[in-house]
Amino acid sequence: VQGLAKHFTKWKKRHDQELFRLVCYIWTTKHLRMIGWVGDDLADIHPHLFSDSDFAGTQRSTSGVHLCLRGPRASFPLSGKCKRQGCTSQSTTEAEIIAGALALKSAGLPVLTIIEILKAMNAIAGGAPNTVLHFHVDNQAMAAVIRSGRNPTMRHLSRTHGISISWLNEE
Numbered sequence: 001v002q003g004l005a006k007h008f009t010k011w012k013k014r015h016d017q018e019l020f021r022l023v024c025y026i027w028t029t030k031h032l033r034m035i036g037w038v039g040d041d042l043a044d045i046h047p048h049l050f051s052d053s054d055f056a057g058t059q060r061s062t063s064g065v066h067l068c069l070r071g072p073r074a075s076f077p078l079s080g081k082c083k084r085q086g087c088t089s090q091s092t093t094e095a096e097i098i099a100g101a102l103a104l105k106s107a108g109l110p111v112l113t114i115i116e117i118l119k120a121m122n123a124i125a126g127g128a129p130n131t132v133l134h135f136h137v138d139n140q141a142m143a144a145v146i147r148s149g150r151n152p153t154m155r156h157l158s159r160t161h162g163i164s165i166s167w168l169n170e171e
Helices: 002-006 013-028 092-122 140-148 165-170
Strands: 046-054 062-071 074-084 134-136
Touching: 002 013, 046 092, 062 092, 074 092, 092 134, 092 140, 092 165, 140 165
Parallel strands: 046 134
Antiparallel strands: 046 062, 062 074
8 A cells, every 4th residue: 555655646557457456455355354352441451562674675674563452351453553764774673673663652652641541530549550561572682772772883873763772771
């Protein structure tokens, strides 16, 4: 869909074929969908944030984000996002850090605010503990960089991608 949207102002005959193929795919896979269920109190539900990227090497990588709520008897998808990165990453770890920053800024921090407001509105007796955001990543090097809050080999991230590793560590 995003690939076709890029060519909206310069549409060619091949884009008609690609659009037809996309619509056929959607029509034949409409039985595949995300399903959510909630059987817990708000106090037992925590947000889970997933981030991932594909390292494109010589081209710009793509970041992916998935946000859902989970509890003992709850699993409910809230949002998903896919975005092409602004600059070419030099390593898989760098691409994953960019994806993690996107996930935290666009989905993680906003959902924490919303859940805190909902808990305050429900006036949970005894004062509920702070909401914990469970952040899932699949790159050990990226996780280690964020835990430490520094990486001398990636000092350029603030200039090229506008990402601060110390901010990620703090959040």
